[in-house]
Amino acid sequence: MTVRVAVNGFGTIGKRVADAVAKQPDLELVGVTKTRPSFEGRRAMEKGYPLYLAGDGKAADFAAAGLPLAGTAAELFRTVDVVVDASPDKVGRENRKLYEAAGVRAIFQGGEKADIAEVSFNALGNYSAAHGRRSVRVVSCNTTGLARAAAVLRANWGVDHWEATLVRRGADPAESKKGPINGILPTFDLPSHHGPDVRTIFPDLSIATIAVVVPTTLMHVHVNHVRLKQAPHDAAEVIAAFRTTPRFHLFAPWERADGTPQVMEYARDRGIGFNDMMENVLWEGGVRLDGRDLYFFQAIHQESITVPENIDAIRAMFDLARDGPESIAKTDRALGLSRS
Numbered sequence: 001m002t003v004r005v006a007v008n009g010f011g012t013i014g015k016r017v018a019d020a021v022a023k024q025p026d027l028e029l030v031g032v033t034k035t036r037p038s039f040e041g042r043r044a045m046e047k048g049y050p051l052y053l054a055g056d057g058k059a060a061d062f063a064a065a066g067l068p069l070a071g072t073a074a075e076l077f078r079t080v081d082v083v084v085d086a087s088p089d090k091v092g093r094e095n096r097k098l099y100e101a102a103g104v105r106a107i108f109q110g111g112e113k114a115d116i117a118e119v120s121f122n123a124l125g126n127y128s129a130a131h132g133r134r135s136v137r138v139v140s141c142n143t144t145g146l147a148r149a150a151a152v153l154r155a156n157w158g159v160d161h162w163e164a165t166l167v168r169r170g171a172d173p174a175e176s177k178k179g180p181i182n183g184i185l186p187t188f189d190l191p192s193h194h195g196p197d198v199r200t201i202f203p204d205l206s207i208a209t210i211a212v213v214v215p216t217t218l219m220h221v222h223v224n225h226v227r228l229k230q231a232p233h234d235a236a237e238v239i240a241a242f243r244t245t246p247r248f249h250l251f252a253p254w255e256r257a258d259g260t261p262q263v264m265e266y267a268r269d270r271g272i273g274f275n276d277m278m279e280n281v282l283w284e285g286g287v288r289l290d291g292r293d294l295y296f297f298q299a300i301h302q303e304s305i306t307v308p309e310n311i312d313a314i315r316a317m318f319d320l321a322r323d324g325p326e327s328i329a330k331t332d333r334a335l336g337l338s339r340s
């Protein structure tokens with residue numbers, strides 16, 4: 001069985017999900033949408049992705065730009081099995097009406113509130129919860145990173161309580177109108193919304209998060225202190241658990257990856273996707289254990305970490321894999337993700 005997929009919104013997340021869908025043997029990318037012409041629309045054309053008109057876009061603008069349209073978004077939605085909505089925050093809620101009108105299943109992103117879909121999703125965390133669903137929300141980049149780590153810690157030692165400080169990037173690299181350019185902005189929403197969002201995946205997880213926004217575009221960094229239920233033997237045991245779990249990439253001290261600049265340089269060297277780093281990144285030198293108290297840093301590439309999760313969400317909805325591990329392995333093989 002091949003599932004026919006449309007991607008609605010061809011920005012940071014949408015263009016990555018479209019490429020990821022096109023690489024899967026059991027998925028077919030039927031088309032992508034744009035509201036107005038841009039270099040990203042041009043790339044869609046160059047890649048051979050049929051382009052459809054979305055939102056309040058005007059067909060004449062595309063004709064003037066020389067970008068051929070295959071039709072309107074509404075026409076596209078009627079020809080596919082599922083739409084991945086990758087439109088800006090809160091726009092997905094408006095778009096939901098279009099999906100309902102077309103009778104098509106939908107995946108939403110983390111910029112939407114949890115009640116947009118039947119279930120919130122993370123492949124390592126709750127794969128089977130999306131099984132057979134008509135609507136699924138892939139949680140945000142930070143929540144995906146926390147949920148993946150929670151899946152490892154809960155399965156191995158249990159989590160008593162988790163305190164995380166999220167050092168958030170100010171903007172994505174192409175967002176030239178956002179900031180801060182200088183300064184550190186505390187998020188006065190205390191604790192931050194990320195903790196409750198992780199509980200959409202693990203309802204009983206005791207976690208409190210706080211956040212600051214800093215002038216960088218590369219990645220987020222999470223500073224974690226977790227009191228585990230059972231003490232691991234040593235930090236090496238924790239490192240081994242992360243190393244042997246898909247979607248984690250660990251840097252050994254000898255690799256001299258001091259921080260996010262080197263992590264993203266590695267991603268450019270590796271050159272998969274858009275030079276993306278779709279895994280949670282941990283530094284072995286940044287993992288410490290004191291009895292049941294675990295301290296670790298993890299870096300999250302906001303632009304790409306949710307991309308493989310969108311693929312697994314489709315597989316779960318359409319029963320294309322036996323379980324989460326099988327889907328994750330299939331996705332990661334097609335995307336060229338390595339196991340560190």
Ligand code: NAD
Nearest residue numbers: 009010011012013054055086087088089109110111141302
């Ligand atoms: P983006 O602004 O880069 O891309 C959104 C795209 O949707 C743009 O191309 C825009 O023109 C298009 N669009 C606007 N109105 C539309 C409409 N009515 N119908 C269809 N398309 C429309 O945004 P993004 O960063 O890709 O974010 C998309 C979603 O993914 C949001 O929910 C966001 O919270 C979530 N997300 C973003 C990141 C990130 O760091 N960028 C990480 C994880 C999740």
